[in-house]
Amino acid sequence: MTARMNRLVCRFDPTAIDPTQDFAPTPGGDLTIDRRGLFLEASGADIRFAISARQLLVLFGRPHARESGLDAALKREGPGALLAGMGTSPATLANALGGRFALLWIDLDKSCIAGLTDRFGTHPICWSREGGALLLGSRAELVPRAAREVDPQAIFDFLYFHVIPAPRTIFRGTLRLEPGHLLTADRTGQRDVAWWQPRFTQTPVSDLPALEARFRDGIRDAVAREVAGDARTAAFLSGGTDSSTVIGMMKAAKEGAPRGYSIGFDAAGYDEMEYARIAARAYGVDHREYYITAQDLVRNIPAVAAHYDQPFGNSSALPAFCLARLAREDGYDKLLAGDGGDELFGGNSRYAKQKVFEIYRAIPGLLRAGLLDPIARATWSQGVPGLAKVSSYVKQAQMSPLARTEQYNLLQRLGRDSVLHPAFAAHTDADAPLRLRRMVWDGIAADTVLDRELGFDWRFTLADNDLPKVIGTTSLAGLDVGFPLLSEELLDISLALPDHYKLKGFQLRWFFKDALRDFLPAEILSKKKHGFGLPFGHWALTDPALKRLSEESLNGLVERRLLNGHFVGDLFSKLLPAHPGYYGEMVWIGMMLEQWLRANAPQTRF
Known part of the structure; x- marks a missing residue:
């Protein structure tokens, strides 16, 4: 199995560029340039x-242009169709493009370099500075720095988020360009700015049927773009509304039965294969099922952990990899994924939960101040049946949505001082993740709490977590991947759609489901979201090989003086057996961290 990897290594010093030396014509294939002030591979x-x-x-990547003339030129000429536009305005050109892409542009006349990522950062660009030179790489370890040192704050961020969100990377002094950002450098200095920032507008809907038709057309067009060309394309099929919509549209876009890949778990409460079968029957899918086992995890965890350019802790990466590898073995070149529907159209349960808390804000102020707030503050109310729930509700309703989610963070609940070794904790700032979350939250251009939640999830759930999960595991299997539900047509609808269409009462994703009520099977429209989660905590207790790998990995973090040995002992002897689903998450992220360090930074110790 050969991984699908992009390689970009660049060192650009605007003060050293030779203004008299032109670029030499280069034949097709790989590109290498080594000249004064510039090295690029x-x-x-x-x-x-x-x-x-x-x-x-x-x-x-293979972006499309949103204007038909430019799109035709892009298909005909390739990147050459974009070259002149970059010199005018890289940001304007980027706004004219859609899909997955990144751009790097160098202008010798201006001694300037510019790099930008798409709206969700799906083709990353990492960067650093060394003297007056800008250093760039397609992965963190490819940034051509003289020294590469693991950043303890990045590890702390990983333990908090279970990923390392941009702009930080695992290496000190190396940054990752944020989604929709443009980085430029010339003789006057360096700038990192957003070329795209979503702005939610709550635009009134005058013709709902027409908007729903536009929505369906947008999905159909996006899927058609993804399956066009010579690549053999299949799709993930979880049986949820998103993946079922994508594979159903594949049926409409291309002749023949679409191929769908579904994961199953032989564990109560985790398996949803029956819903995938419902979708397969509805759309005539050539369906492949794979039931993952604990042995699959033991075989694949080291390779999946090592493949990412920094520690990555989303546990559904392993099921996604198993399906991607199966698709590759079957001769497919590309998979389509359904990521984005929840975050664009209000499908996560916490959106409805926030609405429950907003009821408190509608209660007259005198009643809140004179009755409810005193009950919430009173210690005696905690022991009175019914009043304890009132007290908890009021306390949570008084919090901001951001603060409320922070209290459920695993590292926060377990306690930083009990989890971390003091030698490691001394090198970290416990408030840094909170500052990043608040900066992103405050920077979202939205007038309602729900839209602000969506914008927040576009960054932390999609750009930093779910999309890298799918991109990383498919690339390891040697496949490309597409996300049709994140097309610009659907982004435009989401940005303008009023809240009461996204969340009607407490009905999640109302607009999405209403628009597809005659397209999706009724059982799938009414099912609860599940996804590709796996029963890791239960298996870590019952499978000897997985238990051994888990314990050995976390004890490796103890030896690195990263985790507290007493905590790790209690985790395996008490906490995990009592609540395997909850505490299994901590075991998982610790295991993936240690496996990444062993492969990529084995000397790390604090």
């Missing part, structure tokens, strides 16, 4: 380039 199945005497453009 670019290669990979998803990288193409255009070059003229004075400009160079490196294009990641």
Whole structure:
């Protein structure tokens, strides 16, 4: 199995560029340039380039243009169709593109370099500075720095978020460009700005049927773009509304039965294969089922953990990898994933929960101040049946939505001082993750709490977590991946759609489901969301090999003086057996961290 990898390594010093030396014509294939002030290597199945005497453009991915003329030119000429537009305004050009992409542009006349990522950062660009030079790489370890040191704050962020959110990376002094951002450098300095910022508008809907038709057309067009071309394309099929919609539209876009891949778990409360079968029957899917086992985890955890350019803790990465590998073995080149429907159209249960808390805000102020608030503050109310729930409700309703989610954070609940070794904790700032969350929350351009929650999830749930999960595991299996539900047509609808269509009463995703009520099977429209989660905590208790791998991995973090040995002992002897579903998450992220360190930074110790 050969991983699908892009490789970009670049060092650009604007003060050292030779203004008299043009770019030499370069034949197709990989690109290498080594000249005064510039070193660049670019290669990979998803990288193409255009070059003229004075400009160079490196294009990641296969974007489409939103304007038909430019799209036709892009299909005809490739990256060359974009070269002139970059010189005018990289941000304007980026706004004209859709899909997954990143761009790197160099202009010798201006001694300038610019790099930008798409709206969700699906083709990452990492960067650093060394003297007056800008250093860039498609992965954190490819940034050509003289020294590469693991950043303890990045590890703390990982333990908090279970990923390392941009702009930080695992290496000190190396940053990851944030989604929708543009980085430029020239002789006057360096700038990192957003070229795209979502703005939610709550636009009134005058013709709902027409908007729903536009929504369906948007999905159909996005799926058709993804399956066009020579790549053999299949899809993930969980049996939820998103993946069922995508594979149903594949049936409409291309002749023949679409191929769908579904994961199953032989564990009560985790398996939803029956819903995948319902979708398969409804759309005539050529259906492949794979039931994952604890042995699959033991075999694949080290490779999956090591493949990412920094520790990554989403446990559904393993099921996604097993399906992607199966698709590759079956001869497929690309998979479509249904990520994005919940975050664009209000499908997460916490959105409805927030609405429950907003009821408190509607209660007259005198009643809140004179009765409810005193009950919430009174210690005696905690022991009175019914009043304890009132007290808890009032306390949570008084919190901001952001503060409320912070109290459920696993590291916060377990206690930083009990989990971490003092030698490691001394190098970390416990408030840094909270500052990042608040900065993102405050920066979202929205007038309602629900839209602010959506924008927040576009960053932390999609860009930093779910999309890297799917991109990383499919690339390890040697596949490309597409996300049709994140098309610009659907983003535009989401940004304008009023709250009461996203969340009607307490009905999640009302608009999405109403628009597809004659397309999706009734059982799938009414099912609760589940996804590709796995019963890791239960298996870590019952499977000897997985138990051994888990304990050995976390004890490795104890030896690195990263985790507290007493906590790890209690985790396996008391906490995990009592609540395997809850505490299994802590075991998982610790195991993935240690496996990444062993493969990529084995000397790390605090």
